Amino acid sequence: MLRAYVILFLAFLYAPILLLPVFAFNDGTVIAFPLDGFTTKWFAELWTNDELHAALMNSLFVAGTSSVLAVLLGLAAARANIRYRFPAKAAAMGLIMLPLVLPEIIVGVSLLVVAVRMLGLDLSLWTVVAAHVLICTPFAIAILNASFQSLDPSLEEAAIDLGCSRAETFRLITLPLVMPGIVAALLISFTISLDEFIIAFFLTGSDPTLPVYIWSLLRFPRLIPVVMALGTILMIVSIGILVLAEWNRRRGLARTGAKDSGGFL
Amino acid sequence: MTDAPLIRLRGLQKYYGDYHALRGIDLDIERGEFFSLLGPSGCGKTTLLRVIAGFEDVSEGTVVLAGEEMTRVAPNKRPTNMVFQSYAIFPHLSVGQNVGFGLRKRRDLTADAKDGLIAEALAMVGLDGYADRAAHALSGGQRQRVALARALVLKPKVLLLDEPLSALDKKMREHMQVELIRLQRQVGITFILVTHDQEEALVMSDRIAVMFEGGVAQIAEAEDLYRRPNSRRVAEFIGTMNFLPATVTGDRVSVPGLGEVPLAAVQATATTDGETVVGFRPETATLLFDGQADTDHVASGHVAEVVYYGDMTYYDVALSGTEATVRLSMRNVFGRPVLEIGAAARVAWSPGALVLFR
Numbered sequence: 024m025l026r027a028y029v030i031l032f033l034a035f036l037y038a039p040i041l042l043l044p045v046f047a048f049n050d051g052t053v054i055a056f057p058l059d060g061f062t063t064k065w066f067a068e069l070w071t072n073d074e075l076h077a078a079l080m081n082s083l084f085v086a087g088t089s090s091v092l093a094v095l096l097g098l099a100a101a102r103a104n105i106r107y108r109f110p111a112k113a114a115a116m117g118l119i120m121l122p123l124v125l126p127e128i129i130v131g132v133s134l135l136v137v138a139v140r141m142l143g144l145d146l147s148l149w150t151v152v153a154a155h156v157l158i159c160t161p162f163a164i165a166i167l168n169a170s171f172q173s174l175d176p177s178l179e180e181a182a183i184d185l186g187c188s189r190a191e192t193f194r195l196i197t198l199p200l201v202m203p204g205i206v207a208a209l210l211i212s213f214t215i216s217l218d219e220f221i222i223a224f225f226l227t228g229s230d231p232t233l234p235v236y237i238w239s240l241l242r243f244p245r246l247i248p249v250v251m252a253l254g255t256i257l258m259i260v261s262i263g264i265l266v267l268a269e270w271n272r273r274r275g276l277a278r279t280g281a282k283d284s285g286g287f288l
Numbered sequence: 289m290t291d292a293p294l295i296r297l298r299g300l301q302k303y304y305g306d307y308h309a310l311r312g313i314d315l316d317i318e319r320g321e322f323f324s325l326l327g328p329s330g331c332g333k334t335t336l337l338r339v340i341a342g343f344e345d346v347s348e349g350t351v352v353l354a355g356e357e358m359t360r361v362a363p364n365k366r367p368t369n370m371v372f373q374s375y376a377i378f379p380h381l382s383v384g385q386n387v388g389f390g391l392r393k394r395r396d397l398t399a400d401a402k403d404g405l406i407a408e409a410l411a412m413v414g415l416d417g418y419a420d421r422a423a424h425a426l427s428g429g430q431r432q433r434v435a436l437a438r439a440l441v442l443k444p445k446v447l448l449l450d451e452p453l454s455a456l457d458k459k460m461r462e463h464m465q466v467e468l469i470r471l472q473r474q475v476g477i478t479f480i481l482v483t484h485d486q487e488e489a490l491v492m493s494d495r496i497a498v499m500f501e502g503g504v505a506q507i508a509e510a511e512d513l514y515r516r517p518n519s520r521r522v523a524e525f526i527g528t529m530n531f532l533p534a535t536v537t538g539d540r541v542s543v544p545g546l547g548e549v550p551l552a553a554v555q556a557t558a559t560t561d562g563e564t565v566v567g568f569r570p571e572t573a574t575l576l577f578d579g580q581a582d583t584d585h586v587a588s589g590h591v592a593e594v595v596y597y598g599d600m601t602y603y604d605v606a607l608s609g610t611e612a613t614v615r616l617s618m619r620n621v622f623g624r625p626v627l628e629i630g631a632a633a634r635v636a637w638s639p640g641a642l643v644l645f646r
Contacts, residue, residue, distance in 0.1 A: 181376035185390035186364045
């Protein structure tokens with residue numbers, strides 16, 4: 024009974040996603056069975072689309088910048104959270120983590136109002152970066168919290184005791200030991216930003232990110248198989264990055280002999 | 289200046305908010321001493337050690353190390369090194385890199401000279417040839433040794449040890465106690481050990497400071513501390529002691545159940561007339577078995593409880609004419625029977641072993 028339930032549940036989760044590659048290789052513009060034959064022409068069409076390339080570069084820029092910023096903020100917040108006690112810490116951390124569960128459409132609309140109406144900013148990739156930092160930072164903190172949690176505070180004290188300054192201690196001891204967490208946080212923030220649509224849709228100006236561009240393609244039925252092909256590639260890249268992040272985290276644990284206190288995945 | 293103590297602590301006070309962690313500590317520790325800070329958890333012993341290391345600021349008072357006032361000096365500028373309770377071995381470095389970590393900044397040493405010092409330090413703790421091993425693959429006892437080597441290779445004036453043996457199993461702990469004593473004699477560095485284990489403190493230390501609630505209750509050599517605790521609280525914390533109510537009248541002290549002896553014959557910290565308490569250690573009194581003649585001071589009673597330990601038997605004896613029960617520890621001599629509960633008992637005791645408390 025339980026087994027049947029699990030199988031149904033997994034099918035519900037993954038069957039639609041598995042249809043993506045099926046139609047990406049289907050030689051026909053109508054998304055329906057029966058299939059019309061095998062082709063790679065949709066992928067070839069991706070290759071020659073300049074607008075798509077521009078959107079991809081925009082997304083890589085946004086994802087790269089916002090993941091680095093989110094991880095830098097996350098490092099500071101996670102270290103403070105684990106090492107220090109300060110007033111209203113739980114409340115402060117709770118508020119920082121809130122964007123994890125806040126509906127993205129609310130974040131998108133309110134940021135749009137603030138950016139355009141109140142700050143008078145022009146929408147650009149930078150407004151998207153700012154918003155993506157907001158939603159990626161909680162993920163970065165969650166991962167880095169675990170890294171700092173498993174870091175024995177005596178290690179930093181021992182380094183100072185053996186003659187290191189605070190800066191040297193961070194560089195020689197703290198940083199190498201939380202590096203797997205940093206890499207994992209970077210990869211996951213990057214993936215989240217790369218896939219994010221709603222907020223980017225509100226805040227992007229004349230330069231669309233990849234998901235926004237994909238959405239605009241959906242207006243042309245002829246191009247739907249192209250979207251399927253693009254989706255297939257994005258799915259593989261996303262899964263690849265997440266696997267890389269988890270592999271890196273486990274390797275870090277094995278290298279330092281630390282106990283696995285539950286990773287992000 | 290050579291006569292000045294290596295460590296001089298004066299009037300140390302430490303507050304954590306409202307919590308008074310150190311209440312006026314004055315302490316002198318000599319060069320080459322093996323000194324222990326002993327007390328129950330929360331007594332401030334670890335805080336005091338961290339004050340000496342420089343990891344905690346004091347609210348009031350001064351810390352003088354080797355003739356230099358260092359109250360506000362950072363830990364990396366002090367002539368002290370610490371062995372942490374968790375050992376704090378850097379897991380991403382090899383054993384050799386761990387031991388050589390503090391030597392990194394020594395520009396006056398060549399790489400070869402550093403390698404020599406590292407090998408020497410590892411040999412000293414019995415880990416010859418471990419330099420290239422990964423630190424995270426070591427056992428608890430080995431980590432402990434690496435932590436020791438890492439601190440000792442810097443030849444500090446003072447080595448601070450924060451409950452270094454508490455994470456080891458009993459056998460390993462006893463082995464490392466002896467090892468630490470040997471090391472300390474070999475290098476001649478002042479060791480300050482924090483422990484909650486009174487036996488460990490007695491085994492290892494030249495002198496012991498017993499701490500309760502942020503203050504020092506007694507500072508004494510191990511034997512002195514055991515034989516002449518200056519308060520009932522210290523006596524209870526160190527080993528086992530029997531306590532009996534007593535009355536002082538003039539120059540005599542009377543202990544119901546034992547008898548009356550001259551005040552001059554017992555060890556007294558203060559002598560005032562009136563109700564008081566005397567104590568004696570279980571091994572200072574003996575049970576007299578059949579055929580053994582009475583000595584000068586014999587109390588009678590019956591066996592209330594027998595606890596058999598193999599080499600020793602503990603007897604609880606209820607003394608006649610009182611409600612008091614005293615514990616005696618008897619070595620199990622071959623051929624002598626173990627008494628049973630309810631058997632009549634004669635207890636031979638010595639006035640000189642009695643300690644009179646205020």
